[in-house]
Amino acid sequence: MKDIKQELAAILGSALDMPAEEVYSLIEIPADSAMGDYAYPCFKLAKVMRKAPAMIAAELAEKIGGNAIFEKVENVNAYVNMFIDKESFTRMTLADIAATGDRFGRCTAGEGKTVIVEYSSPNIAKPFHIGHIRSTVIGNALYKLYDACGYNVVRINHLGDYGTQFGKMITAYRHWGNEEDVKREPIKTLLSYYVKFHQEADADPALDQEARETFYNLEHGAEEEMRLWKWFREESLKEFNRVYDMLDITFDSYNGESFYSDKMPAVIDEIREKGLLQVSEGAQIVDLSQWNMAPALITKSDGTSLYITRDIAAAIYRKQTYDFYKCIYVVASQQNLHFQQWFKVLELMGKDWYKDCIHVPFGLVSLEEGTMSTRNGRVVFLEDVLNKAVEKTAEIVKEKGVNTENIEETSKVVGIGAVIFNELSNSRIKDYVFNYDNVLNFDGETGPYVQYTHARAASVLKNGKAPEAFDVAAMDLSSICKGSAYELVKELYALPGVILEACEKNEPSVLTRHIVDIAQAFNKFYHDEHIIVENEEEKNAKLLLTAAAKQAIKNGLGILGIKAPEKM
Ligand code: ARG
Numbered sequence: 351m352k353d354i355k356q357e358l359a360a361i362l363g364s365a366l367d368m369p370a371e372e373v374y375s376l377i378e379i380p381a382d383s384a385m386g387d388y389a390y391p392c393f394k395l396a397k398v399m400r401k402a403p404a405m406i407a408a409e410l411a412e413k414i415g416g417n418a419i420f421e422k423v424e425n426v427n428a429y430v431n432m433f434i435d436k437e438s439f440t441r442m443t444l445a446d447i448a449a450t451g452d453r454f455g456r457c458t459a460g461e462g463k464t465v466i467v468e469y470s471s472p473n474i475a476k477p478f479h480i481g482h483i484r485s486t487v488i489g490n491a492l493y494k495l496y497d498a499c500g501y502n503v504v505r506i507n508h509l510g511d512y513g514t515q516f517g518k519m520i521t522a523y524r525h526w527g528n529e530e531d532v533k534r535e536p537i538k539t540l541l542s543y544y545v546k547f548h549q550e551a552d553a554d555p556a557l558d559q560e561a562r563e564t565f566y567n568l569e570h571g572a573e574e575e576m577r578l579w580k581w582f583r584e585e586s587l588k589e590f591n592r593v594y595d596m597l598d599i600t601f602d603s604y605n606g607e608s609f610y611s612d613k614m615p616a617v618i619d620e621i622r623e624k625g626l627l628q629v630s631e632g633a634q635i636v637d638l639s640q641w642n643m644a645p646a647l648i649t650k651s652d653g654t655s656l657y658i659t660r661d662i663a664a665a666i667y668r669k670q671t672y673d674f675y676k677c678i679y680v681v682a683s684q685q686n687l688h689f690q691q692w693f694k695v696l697e698l699m700g701k702d703w704y705k706d707c708i709h710v711p712f713g714l715v716s717l718e719e720g721t722m723s724t725r726n727g728r729v730v731f732l733e734d735v736l737n738k739a740v741e742k743t744a745e746i747v748k749e750k751g752v753n754t755e756n757i758e759e760t761s762k763v764v765g766i767g768a769v770i771f772n773e774l775s776n777s778r779i780k781d782y783v784f785n786y787d788n789v790l791n792f793d794g795e796t797g798p799y800v801q802y803t804h805a806r807a808a809s810v811l812k813n814g815k816a817p818e819a820f821d822v823a824a825m826d827l828s829s830i831c832k833g834s835a836y837e838l839v840k841e842l843y844a845l846p847g848v849i850l851e852a853c854e855k856n857e858p859s860v861l862t863r864h865i866v867d868i869a870q871a872f873n874k875f876y877h878d879e880h881i882i883v884e885n886e887e888e889k890n891a892k893l894l895l896t897a898a899a900k901q902a903i904k905n906g907l908g909i910l911g912i913k914a915p916e917k918m
Contacts, residue, residue, distance in 0.1 A: 460675075465675055478733065614659055678710055
């Protein structure tokens, strides 16, 4: 789609004898459309031109007003208010949506560049709980946003499948474990061993020593330890994959922390060679006090590696393997310091690409019932939350007597879509409280509301016997160049820009909110106007607009990882 703002920048730039890029960033979209579709403030020009801003605005309005792109140009004080010709704007927008279809909203900004999005990354043998929804769903939306903007994207699940806790787990299993129980219910069983280990170790410190030795053995490839670790990993992955299937999420790589175990010695050597490594109480650290940070612990006194060591090794491996443009880490804000520390170590190592490693943090999710605690077994499993959302949706759908042949399938698409939509509605950095009633409210700014709007558009198209394809260039669009129809056109036009903005800010909620705006604009149009009218020309124009709104909602939801049902 043509970027109107760019065109206006060119027109204003040539009138002012200024480069278009300089003009571009100043052009605004007024909140009140009575002040024009676009506005250009002239305050900054006053100094250079030695004239009152209002006078500059008046002259500028006069100068550009004749251009055919405008319906009219006015000046209000220091602002040039520009009204775009509605007919040609509407035709351009709807023709573009009709021509691009499922690709509407995508762009080529990232062509030739590879972005890694690392997300979800749960810990093996630990519950996949409601807290994990954040990284999983935000990460998936970011992957789709980068993909929509033309980047080549690699999705990595950096599984927490290594570290001293596996020494504890294996030790616990050897003392109290039972193969059958693990097979039947892997995560809950392994977790119970882990909890027991901590209880027993409080009284018997020898257990901790045994666990340390076990992890040392694992890190040195001991056969029995390796076998048990592999088995725990596989059983856990089976459970994780059930959730990923429900959410329709996949990864290109499950190379977790363990993948880097044989790559760490070289990295530790390099840190040492660069003179960064210091010995402190037997451990090896990188001192970061100059930057007001705690030291980065690179190896423990027994030589085993740490979480941070594996992150450094992983980043170096990824740079070598993928030559990424950006490597994005979708990880809770609780780990801010961790990322600051190891980004600094990379910088000190002279890896100037450390700047391309980006931590995308997010806030906490809590439940109304109170906080969770893995150690005390107070855990809310993500799988249970998704299942409950689907069940509750089925109840609502039945109650409403919703128009669908397949209640089961619809409830899945709507229930899970609702959870995802809710997750992506607020700025990611905000903490929020999960509440089923808010998530599943069909009338709020929710997933079900937007999906329902999509289904409503589908049913209008069906009832109006809309053609497969419209010949937009030949249609009379006068009936939709005004009022709420035109407001809808404007929202649709904005979608590609919003997608790019959400991608650049790593902030899916920018898109989520815009999809709500489109849905609300469509519903206003639907209530204000009769769509299926006698007059063929008018009916066709309105159906064209309906089809475009439906397409935009579908594409937007698709990028968030949500399906758009035809019936609901
Ligand atoms: N497994 C970690 C956790 O559950 C998250 C991993 C985040 N990614 C990273 N590269 N450190 O806390």
